[in-house]
Amino acid sequence: MxxxxxxxxxxxxxxxxxxxxxxxxxxxxxxxxxxxxxxxxxxxxxxxxxxxxxxxxxxxxxxxxxxxxxxxxxxxxxxxxxxxxxxxxxxxxxxELPVDAAREVVAALREAVPGSTFAVERTGGMHYEPHYSPLFEDDPGASVAPVEKLLSEDCGHAAEPVLKLLVRHGRWEPDAFLELARAAAGHLAEVTRSSPSSLLEISGLGVxxxxxxxxxxxxxxxxxxxxxxxxxxxxxxxxxxxxxxxxxxxxxxxxxxxxxxxxxxxxxxxxxxxxxxxxxxx
Known part of the structure:
Protein backbone atom coordinates (compact mmCIF):
# COMPACT_ATOMS: atom_id res chain seq x y z
CA MET A 1 0.00 0.00 0.00
CA GLU A 96 10.20 29.63 -28.86
CA LEU A 97 12.22 26.94 -30.56
CA PRO A 98 14.15 28.83 -33.28
CA VAL A 99 13.24 27.53 -36.72
CA ASP A 100 16.88 27.05 -37.70
CA ALA A 101 17.43 24.89 -34.62
CA ALA A 102 14.26 22.93 -35.39
CA ARG A 103 15.53 22.19 -38.88
CA GLU A 104 18.86 20.99 -37.47
CA VAL A 105 17.05 18.73 -35.01
CA VAL A 106 14.98 17.21 -37.82
CA ALA A 107 18.09 16.54 -39.89
CA ALA A 108 19.91 14.97 -36.94
CA LEU A 109 17.00 12.69 -36.06
CA ARG A 110 16.35 11.74 -39.68
CA GLU A 111 19.92 10.43 -39.76
CA ALA A 112 20.01 8.86 -36.28
CA VAL A 113 16.51 7.35 -36.25
CA PRO A 114 15.23 6.70 -39.78
CA GLY A 115 11.47 6.38 -39.90
CA SER A 116 10.78 9.15 -37.39
CA THR A 117 7.72 11.29 -38.16
CA PHE A 118 7.27 14.87 -36.98
CA ALA A 119 4.67 17.41 -35.95
CA VAL A 120 5.23 21.12 -35.37
CA GLU A 121 3.48 22.89 -32.50
CA ARG A 122 3.17 26.62 -33.20
CA THR A 123 1.37 29.23 -31.13
CA GLY A 124 -1.61 28.91 -33.48
CA GLY A 125 -1.88 25.13 -33.47
CA MET A 126 -0.39 21.82 -34.55
CA HIS A 127 0.79 20.83 -38.03
CA TYR A 128 1.59 17.27 -39.09
CA GLU A 129 3.60 15.19 -41.49
CA PRO A 130 1.44 12.93 -43.70
CA HIS A 131 2.36 9.71 -41.87
CA TYR A 132 2.30 11.14 -38.33
CA SER A 133 -0.05 8.95 -36.31
CA PRO A 134 -2.05 8.98 -34.20
CA LEU A 135 -3.13 12.59 -34.45
CA PHE A 136 -4.12 14.47 -31.31
CA GLU A 137 -7.42 16.29 -30.90
CA ASP A 138 -9.23 17.93 -33.80
CA ASP A 139 -7.44 21.08 -34.91
CA PRO A 140 -9.28 22.89 -37.72
CA GLY A 141 -6.23 25.02 -38.55
CA ALA A 142 -3.84 22.10 -38.92
CA SER A 143 -1.91 21.60 -42.15
CA VAL A 144 -0.30 18.40 -43.41
CA ALA A 145 3.05 18.44 -45.22
CA PRO A 146 6.62 17.17 -44.85
CA VAL A 147 8.22 18.75 -41.80
CA GLU A 148 10.72 20.58 -43.97
CA LYS A 149 7.76 22.36 -45.58
CA LEU A 150 6.12 22.97 -42.19
CA LEU A 151 9.31 24.75 -41.09
CA SER A 152 9.79 26.73 -44.30
CA GLU A 153 9.30 30.46 -44.70
CA ASP A 154 6.38 29.96 -47.09
CA CYS A 155 4.45 27.39 -45.04
CA GLY A 156 1.56 29.77 -44.33
CA HIS A 157 2.21 29.77 -40.57
CA ALA A 158 5.75 31.15 -40.50
CA ALA A 159 4.66 34.21 -38.49
CA GLU A 160 3.65 31.97 -35.58
CA PRO A 161 6.57 31.02 -33.27
CA VAL A 162 7.40 27.33 -32.96
CA LEU A 163 6.81 26.12 -29.41
CA LYS A 164 8.07 22.57 -29.88
CA LEU A 165 8.59 19.69 -32.24
CA LEU A 166 6.99 16.33 -31.63
CA VAL A 167 8.50 13.15 -33.03
CA ARG A 168 7.12 9.62 -33.08
CA HIS A 169 8.60 6.28 -33.94
CA GLY A 170 6.59 3.08 -34.04
CA ARG A 171 9.40 0.61 -33.38
CA TRP A 172 11.41 2.12 -30.52
CA GLU A 173 10.81 1.58 -26.81
CA PRO A 174 10.07 5.03 -25.31
CA ASP A 175 13.07 5.42 -22.97
CA ALA A 176 15.50 4.02 -25.53
CA PHE A 177 14.10 6.41 -28.13
CA LEU A 178 14.59 9.31 -25.72
CA GLU A 179 18.19 8.33 -25.01
CA LEU A 180 19.00 7.99 -28.69
CA ALA A 181 17.37 11.32 -29.59
CA ARG A 182 19.22 13.14 -26.81
CA ALA A 183 22.52 11.73 -28.03
CA ALA A 184 21.77 12.89 -31.57
CA ALA A 185 20.15 16.28 -30.92
CA GLY A 186 20.56 17.17 -27.25
CA HIS A 187 23.17 19.81 -28.13
CA LEU A 188 20.61 21.55 -30.35
CA ALA A 189 17.47 21.53 -28.20
CA GLU A 190 15.81 20.11 -25.08
CA VAL A 191 14.45 16.59 -25.67
CA THR A 192 12.02 14.97 -23.25
CA ARG A 193 8.91 12.82 -23.05
CA SER A 194 5.61 12.82 -21.17
CA SER A 195 3.70 10.11 -23.03
CA PRO A 196 3.75 6.37 -22.32
CA SER A 197 4.24 5.87 -26.06
CA SER A 198 7.32 6.57 -28.21
CA LEU A 199 6.50 10.27 -28.51
CA LEU A 200 9.22 12.82 -27.82
CA GLU A 201 8.83 16.56 -27.25
CA ILE A 202 11.56 18.97 -28.32
CA SER A 203 11.88 22.57 -27.09
CA GLY A 204 14.45 25.34 -27.43
CA LEU A 205 17.73 24.98 -25.54
CA GLY A 206 17.20 25.91 -21.90
CA VAL A 207 13.41 25.78 -22.17
Whole structure:
Protein backbone atom coordinates (compact mmCIF):
# COMPACT_ATOMS: atom_id res chain seq x y z
CA MET A 1 0.00 0.00 0.00
CA UNK A 2 1.35 3.43 -0.98
CA UNK A 3 1.54 6.02 1.78
CA UNK A 4 2.35 9.72 1.64
CA UNK A 5 5.98 10.55 2.46
CA UNK A 6 6.90 14.19 3.01
CA UNK A 7 10.31 15.78 2.42
CA UNK A 8 11.44 17.61 5.61
CA UNK A 9 11.12 21.10 4.10
CA UNK A 10 7.37 20.73 3.66
CA UNK A 11 6.87 21.22 7.37
CA UNK A 12 6.49 24.93 6.62
CA UNK A 13 3.67 26.16 4.42
CA UNK A 14 4.69 26.82 0.80
CA UNK A 15 3.99 29.99 -1.14
CA UNK A 16 3.42 28.23 -4.46
CA UNK A 17 2.23 24.81 -5.62
CA UNK A 18 3.35 23.69 -9.09
CA UNK A 19 1.57 20.66 -10.46
CA UNK A 20 1.68 18.71 -13.68
CA UNK A 21 -1.69 17.71 -15.15
CA UNK A 22 -1.83 14.41 -17.05
CA UNK A 23 -0.99 11.50 -14.77
CA UNK A 24 -0.69 13.87 -11.82
CA UNK A 25 -3.58 16.25 -11.09
CA UNK A 26 -5.97 14.77 -13.66
CA UNK A 27 -7.43 11.32 -13.30
CA UNK A 28 -6.98 8.90 -16.17
CA UNK A 29 -10.33 9.97 -17.64
CA UNK A 30 -8.95 13.57 -17.73
CA UNK A 31 -11.34 14.76 -15.05
CA UNK A 32 -10.55 16.84 -11.96
CA UNK A 33 -12.13 15.31 -8.87
CA UNK A 34 -14.32 17.33 -6.53
CA UNK A 35 -11.77 16.71 -3.78
CA UNK A 36 -8.97 18.15 -5.92
CA UNK A 37 -11.05 21.19 -6.88
CA UNK A 38 -11.70 21.84 -3.18
CA UNK A 39 -8.02 21.43 -2.27
CA UNK A 40 -6.89 23.88 -4.95
CA UNK A 41 -9.45 26.43 -3.80
CA UNK A 42 -8.38 25.99 -0.17
CA UNK A 43 -4.74 26.57 -1.10
CA UNK A 44 -5.58 29.80 -2.89
CA UNK A 45 -7.69 30.99 0.06
CA UNK A 46 -4.70 30.32 2.31
CA UNK A 47 -2.52 32.56 0.13
CA UNK A 48 -0.72 29.75 -1.70
CA UNK A 49 -0.54 30.31 -5.46
CA UNK A 50 -1.20 27.36 -7.76
CA UNK A 51 0.51 26.94 -11.12
CA UNK A 52 -0.49 24.27 -13.61
CA UNK A 53 2.74 23.24 -15.36
CA UNK A 54 2.13 20.95 -18.31
CA UNK A 55 3.24 19.73 -21.70
CA UNK A 56 -0.23 20.52 -23.04
CA UNK A 57 -0.72 23.44 -25.43
CA UNK A 58 -2.89 26.37 -24.39
CA UNK A 59 -5.89 25.18 -26.40
CA UNK A 60 -6.01 21.91 -24.39
CA UNK A 61 -6.27 23.67 -21.03
CA UNK A 62 -10.08 23.56 -20.94
CA UNK A 63 -9.77 20.61 -18.55
CA UNK A 64 -8.69 22.97 -15.74
CA UNK A 65 -9.81 26.42 -16.91
CA UNK A 66 -12.80 26.33 -14.57
CA UNK A 67 -10.63 25.49 -11.57
CA UNK A 68 -8.17 28.37 -11.54
CA UNK A 69 -8.18 31.09 -8.95
CA UNK A 70 -6.05 34.13 -8.22
CA UNK A 71 -3.54 34.86 -11.00
CA UNK A 72 -4.96 32.30 -13.45
CA UNK A 73 -1.63 31.61 -15.15
CA UNK A 74 -0.43 28.26 -16.43
CA UNK A 75 2.87 27.11 -17.92
CA UNK A 76 2.21 25.12 -21.10
CA UNK A 77 4.14 23.27 -23.81
CA UNK A 78 6.85 22.19 -21.34
CA UNK A 79 7.72 25.78 -20.51
CA UNK A 80 7.50 27.28 -24.00
CA UNK A 81 4.34 29.30 -23.22
CA UNK A 82 2.81 31.08 -20.24
CA UNK A 83 -0.97 31.18 -20.62
CA UNK A 84 -3.63 33.34 -18.99
CA UNK A 85 -6.55 31.03 -18.27
CA UNK A 86 -8.70 33.97 -17.20
CA UNK A 87 -8.62 35.48 -20.70
CA UNK A 88 -9.58 32.61 -22.96
CA UNK A 89 -6.27 30.74 -22.70
CA UNK A 90 -4.31 33.63 -24.22
CA UNK A 91 -0.55 33.11 -24.53
CA UNK A 92 1.18 35.95 -22.69
CA UNK A 93 4.82 34.77 -22.88
CA UNK A 94 6.61 32.65 -25.48
CA UNK A 95 9.98 30.89 -25.33
CA GLU A 96 10.20 29.63 -28.86
CA LEU A 97 12.22 26.94 -30.56
CA PRO A 98 14.15 28.83 -33.28
CA VAL A 99 13.24 27.53 -36.72
CA ASP A 100 16.88 27.05 -37.70
CA ALA A 101 17.43 24.89 -34.62
CA ALA A 102 14.26 22.93 -35.39
CA ARG A 103 15.53 22.19 -38.88
CA GLU A 104 18.86 20.99 -37.47
CA VAL A 105 17.05 18.73 -35.01
CA VAL A 106 14.98 17.21 -37.82
CA ALA A 107 18.09 16.54 -39.89
CA ALA A 108 19.91 14.97 -36.94
CA LEU A 109 17.00 12.69 -36.06
CA ARG A 110 16.35 11.74 -39.68
CA GLU A 111 19.92 10.43 -39.76
CA ALA A 112 20.01 8.86 -36.28
CA VAL A 113 16.51 7.35 -36.25
CA PRO A 114 15.23 6.70 -39.78
CA GLY A 115 11.47 6.38 -39.90
CA SER A 116 10.78 9.15 -37.39
CA THR A 117 7.72 11.29 -38.16
CA PHE A 118 7.27 14.87 -36.98
CA ALA A 119 4.67 17.41 -35.95
CA VAL A 120 5.23 21.12 -35.37
CA GLU A 121 3.48 22.89 -32.50
CA ARG A 122 3.17 26.62 -33.20
CA THR A 123 1.37 29.23 -31.13
CA GLY A 124 -1.61 28.91 -33.48
CA GLY A 125 -1.88 25.13 -33.47
CA MET A 126 -0.39 21.82 -34.55
CA HIS A 127 0.79 20.83 -38.03
CA TYR A 128 1.59 17.27 -39.09
CA GLU A 129 3.60 15.19 -41.49
CA PRO A 130 1.44 12.93 -43.70
CA HIS A 131 2.36 9.71 -41.87
CA TYR A 132 2.30 11.14 -38.33
CA SER A 133 -0.05 8.95 -36.31
CA PRO A 134 -2.05 8.98 -34.20
CA LEU A 135 -3.13 12.59 -34.45
CA PHE A 136 -4.12 14.47 -31.31
CA GLU A 137 -7.42 16.29 -30.90
CA ASP A 138 -9.23 17.93 -33.80
CA ASP A 139 -7.44 21.08 -34.91
CA PRO A 140 -9.28 22.89 -37.72
CA GLY A 141 -6.23 25.02 -38.55
CA ALA A 142 -3.84 22.10 -38.92
CA SER A 143 -1.91 21.60 -42.15
CA VAL A 144 -0.30 18.40 -43.41
CA ALA A 145 3.05 18.44 -45.22
CA PRO A 146 6.62 17.17 -44.85
CA VAL A 147 8.22 18.75 -41.80
CA GLU A 148 10.72 20.58 -43.97
CA LYS A 149 7.76 22.36 -45.58
CA LEU A 150 6.12 22.97 -42.19
CA LEU A 151 9.31 24.75 -41.09
CA SER A 152 9.79 26.73 -44.30
CA GLU A 153 9.30 30.46 -44.70
CA ASP A 154 6.38 29.96 -47.09
CA CYS A 155 4.45 27.39 -45.04
CA GLY A 156 1.56 29.77 -44.33
CA HIS A 157 2.21 29.77 -40.57
CA ALA A 158 5.75 31.15 -40.50
CA ALA A 159 4.66 34.21 -38.49
CA GLU A 160 3.65 31.97 -35.58
CA PRO A 161 6.57 31.02 -33.27
CA VAL A 162 7.40 27.33 -32.96
CA LEU A 163 6.81 26.12 -29.41
CA LYS A 164 8.07 22.57 -29.88
CA LEU A 165 8.59 19.69 -32.24
CA LEU A 166 6.99 16.33 -31.63
CA VAL A 167 8.50 13.15 -33.03
CA ARG A 168 7.12 9.62 -33.08
CA HIS A 169 8.60 6.28 -33.94
CA GLY A 170 6.59 3.08 -34.04
CA ARG A 171 9.40 0.61 -33.38
CA TRP A 172 11.41 2.12 -30.52
CA GLU A 173 10.81 1.58 -26.81
CA PRO A 174 10.07 5.03 -25.31
CA ASP A 175 13.07 5.42 -22.97
CA ALA A 176 15.50 4.02 -25.53
CA PHE A 177 14.10 6.41 -28.13
CA LEU A 178 14.59 9.31 -25.72
CA GLU A 179 18.19 8.33 -25.01
CA LEU A 180 19.00 7.99 -28.69
CA ALA A 181 17.37 11.32 -29.59
CA ARG A 182 19.22 13.14 -26.81
CA ALA A 183 22.52 11.73 -28.03
CA ALA A 184 21.77 12.89 -31.57
CA ALA A 185 20.15 16.28 -30.92
CA GLY A 186 20.56 17.17 -27.25
CA HIS A 187 23.17 19.81 -28.13
CA LEU A 188 20.61 21.55 -30.35
CA ALA A 189 17.47 21.53 -28.20
CA GLU A 190 15.81 20.11 -25.08
CA VAL A 191 14.45 16.59 -25.67
CA THR A 192 12.02 14.97 -23.25
CA ARG A 193 8.91 12.82 -23.05
CA SER A 194 5.61 12.82 -21.17
CA SER A 195 3.70 10.11 -23.03
CA PRO A 196 3.75 6.37 -22.32
CA SER A 197 4.24 5.87 -26.06
CA SER A 198 7.32 6.57 -28.21
CA LEU A 199 6.50 10.27 -28.51
CA LEU A 200 9.22 12.82 -27.82
CA GLU A 201 8.83 16.56 -27.25
CA ILE A 202 11.56 18.97 -28.32
CA SER A 203 11.88 22.57 -27.09
CA GLY A 204 14.45 25.34 -27.43
CA LEU A 205 17.73 24.98 -25.54
CA GLY A 206 17.20 25.91 -21.90
CA VAL A 207 13.41 25.78 -22.17
CA UNK A 208 11.76 23.48 -19.64
CA UNK A 209 9.02 23.43 -17.07
CA UNK A 210 11.66 24.21 -14.45
CA UNK A 211 13.27 27.19 -16.16
CA UNK A 212 9.96 28.90 -16.95
CA UNK A 213 8.62 28.19 -13.46
CA UNK A 214 11.81 29.69 -12.02
CA UNK A 215 11.24 32.84 -14.06
CA UNK A 216 7.62 33.13 -12.93
CA UNK A 217 8.62 32.62 -9.30
CA UNK A 218 11.43 35.17 -9.52
CA UNK A 219 8.92 37.74 -10.79
CA UNK A 220 6.91 37.10 -7.62
CA UNK A 221 9.84 37.03 -5.22
CA UNK A 222 9.28 33.33 -4.52
CA UNK A 223 12.33 31.18 -3.77
CA UNK A 224 12.64 27.51 -4.80
CA UNK A 225 12.47 26.54 -1.11
CA UNK A 226 8.94 28.00 -1.02
CA UNK A 227 7.67 25.82 -3.88
CA UNK A 228 6.07 22.37 -3.71
CA UNK A 229 5.95 20.47 -7.01
CA UNK A 230 4.14 17.34 -8.24
CA UNK A 231 4.88 15.22 -11.30
CA UNK A 232 5.01 11.78 -12.84
CA UNK A 233 7.07 11.74 -16.08
CA UNK A 234 10.57 12.60 -17.36
CA UNK A 235 9.48 16.07 -18.51
CA UNK A 236 8.82 16.85 -14.82
CA UNK A 237 12.27 15.89 -13.55
CA UNK A 238 13.94 19.31 -13.77
CA UNK A 239 10.97 20.98 -12.08
CA UNK A 240 10.92 18.40 -9.29
CA UNK A 241 14.65 18.87 -8.77
CA UNK A 242 14.35 22.69 -8.74
CA UNK A 243 11.50 22.93 -6.24
CA UNK A 244 12.23 22.93 -2.53
CA UNK A 245 9.84 20.02 -1.98
CA UNK A 246 8.78 17.52 -4.62
CA UNK A 247 6.34 14.64 -4.78
CA UNK A 248 6.27 11.75 -7.22
CA UNK A 249 2.91 10.20 -7.87
CA UNK A 250 2.56 6.50 -7.04
CA UNK A 251 2.03 5.92 -10.77
CA UNK A 252 5.18 7.86 -11.74
CA UNK A 253 7.91 6.81 -14.16
CA UNK A 254 10.76 4.94 -12.39
CA UNK A 255 13.18 7.83 -13.02
CA UNK A 256 10.81 10.22 -11.26
CA UNK A 257 10.40 7.88 -8.30
CA UNK A 258 14.17 7.57 -8.02
CA UNK A 259 14.74 11.33 -8.14
CA UNK A 260 12.27 12.45 -5.47
CA UNK A 261 12.07 11.95 -1.72
CA UNK A 262 8.38 12.80 -1.47
CA UNK A 263 5.72 10.27 -2.43
CA UNK A 264 1.98 10.55 -2.72
CA UNK A 265 -0.95 8.49 -3.92
CA UNK A 266 -1.71 7.97 -7.59
CA UNK A 267 -3.50 10.48 -9.78
CA UNK A 268 -6.65 8.33 -9.61
CA UNK A 269 -6.49 8.45 -5.81
CA UNK A 270 -6.23 12.26 -5.56
CA UNK A 271 -2.58 12.21 -4.57
CA UNK A 272 -2.07 15.94 -5.11
CA UNK A 273 -5.14 16.86 -3.07
CA UNK A 274 -4.01 14.56 -0.25
CA UNK A 275 -0.70 16.41 0.11
CA UNK A 276 -2.28 19.87 -0.18
CA UNK A 277 -4.76 19.01 2.57
CA UNK A 278 -1.96 17.83 4.85
CA UNK A 279 0.23 20.86 4.13
CA UNK A 280 -2.58 23.28 4.90
CA UNK A 281 -3.43 21.44 8.12
CA UNK A 282 0.17 21.29 9.36
Missing amino acids: VTVTHPPVTRCRPRLIATDLDGTLLRDDKSVSARTVAALAAAERAGVEVFFVTGRPARWMHVVSDHVHGHGLAICANGAAVVDLHSGRRIVQVR SKASTLARCCAERGINPEEVVAFGDMPNDLEMLDWAGASYAMANAHPDVLAATTGRTLSNNEDGVATVIEELLAS
